[in-house]
Amino acid sequence: MRQTERQRMAIIIAKATEDLPADMPLKDRKAAVNRARPHWASITSHAEKSWQAARRDYLVRFGYVPMTKAAREAEKAGLPLFDEPERGAK
Secondary structure, rough: OOOOOHHHHHHHHHHHOOOOOOOOOOHHHHHHHHHHHOOHHHHOOOHHHHHHHHHHHHOOOOOOOOHHHHHHHHHHOOOOOOOOOOOOOO
8 A cells, every 4th residue: 555645754754753752842842843854845826835735734743833724814803902093983
């Protein structure tokens, strides 16, 4: 059975991070995963998307919160912080 591109990327990440301590800060773990990215992962859009998906799948287990489209829209809906006064109201 052939592996998908995403599975291949997940294996690369697993091999690169197998020796990392469990209590490593997320910032450092993200940097380690980013360093493990193969140069050919950005040659095609499919490979790039596969890398990002495998990276996200791995980092979520350590507290990473992905910024999905729904999350971006919810963040926008929460802004502005202060309601604007109605026009004409005194």
